[in-house]
Amino acid sequence: MIDQFPALQIMVTLVAAPICVMIRNPRWSWVCAMVANTFAFLVSLVLLDKVLDDGVIRYAVGGWAAPSGIEYYIDAMNAAVLVLVSGISAVVLLYAYRSVAKSVPAEKHYLFYTAWMMCVTGLLGIVITGDAFNVFVFLEISSLSMYTLISFGQDRRALTASFRYLVLGSVGASFILIGIGFLYAATGTLNMSDLAVRIPESESQRAVLVAFSFLTMGVLIKSAVFPLHAWLPNAYTHAPVAVTAFLAGTATKVSLYVLLRFFFSVFGKDYSFGQHLLNGVLLPAAVAGFVLMSLVAIFQNDLRRMLAYSSVAQVGYIVAGFSLATQSGLTAGIVHVVNHGMVKACLFMAVGCILYRVGHVHTPSLDNLLKRMPFTCVAFIISGLGLIGVPLTVGFVSKFTLIQASLEKGWWAIAALVLLSSLMAIVYVGRVIEIMVFRRSRETGPESSGMSEAPLSMLIPLYVLVGVSLYFGINGSATLEVAGQAATYLLGGLQ
């Protein structure tokens, strides 16, 4: 049984999707999705435990052995990402039931949960697979269902946001497809561990370089690295807020995982960062991203749009960590993938609670919200502090590691810019907190004085995730240890 867990990891949610279509009833299709997702989460926990104890797991799909068949390859890195994706999806799905009930017509619910299940399947598949072409297939499964999920938004602008994401996302995925094609032409294999061996030996190094460029561009579009982030702010702003919480916590993180996998495991650290232009491109883009996007976030009046820009900025921190290409830099990047995934999901869930009761999230009109929705506001403030990187929160753990890593390499300017951008985060998060907590309500009608908290079925998942992120903030060594082990694997290449 336990040998088949890598297959079960994606099969359960994949099978749940058509079952949801057949059920059609909103409540029961949600139950079906919830059960499947919880099971996927448990499976990923077992896999992580097993990987940390016994090392790499390899699973031949359908019994076809590795180089010719498709192989699932699990090490500390993707086991951690599997837990993150399935965990956040499970928590947000629990939360989604009430949130979606209000914003999506009831007769479409089963389709919503179907698309959700397909999306989770795609994301988990990208992470678990050890086959380059399989990455593309799962990427398209997740992307197509993501476009669908975004278009469920109430505002009609969700449709155009989804369309723009579709065009850009398809171009990105096509670039990845071209890159994989060139890799196959140059090496004659699609298996990642096999590719890692054969790339240095390949006679056509120029084809490998072309493959490298196309793959890098494609993945950078998908992970919304500045300046290729144009699709993200509108998609996050207009999608149903539960979808945004889910995507912000998982989708871009999974693309970043693909980036890591190709840079470090397939091409190898020396190829990716040794002789090529990447050093001159990736780090400046990442740094410009986190400075400029934090600046832009300050001027946003829509809470969701502000958090969306902040997401682009946080992706900048992660990529900056990766492009240091050292043990500590990678550790910082990987830890921030997990930590930011949790924090952003919390923030968007809190925003969803506000949206549920207040009906809008126009920041200047949220005055004195603390009186009306104390629990939501407290969760928002805790996560907001995590976003800034206040000590004892997860944000502090990852930013501290990142600054340490850049100082270790002697790049103190990067460390200074990280601090500068954190100051901007204090401004944009602080502004919201100031309005929520201290600003007096302008209209003192009877309705605004009473407490109208979001339903418990939304608050409980929110607080579960806030609690988990607090735990990992106080006990930072837990995630750092896993991330450190993952970084060692990545720098050492595939075994």
Add this chain to the structure above:
Amino acid sequence: MSQLIGLYSYWIVIVLMMAGLYIMIARYNLVKKIIGLSLFQTSIFYLYITMSKIEGGTAPILVEDADYVYSNPLPHVLILTAIVVGVATSAVALALIVRIYESYGTIEEDELKAIEAAEPDA
């Protein structure tokens, strides 16, 4: 010169790919954008099929003959999958376009932008 002519398949790939990208960037009509996207994806299919072909190769069938020359079947199989993905992408995109037309009354990008700019945030 022989390289130019001998590699004509790859030239077709490049021309198709650039035409597709250009249409996506230059045309404001959403349906035309999707036509460009399809063209772009088709050029990639062509690239895969081209590289699997070798001179004198035929269909890959298991025979006793040791000198049997056949084309690499793997890229064909991969592209079958990619074609399905391409069709699904077009379907989702066209469905979105229908819904955009229903709610905005236009599918011209510049007009959509003008309408959206007039709508308040949040």
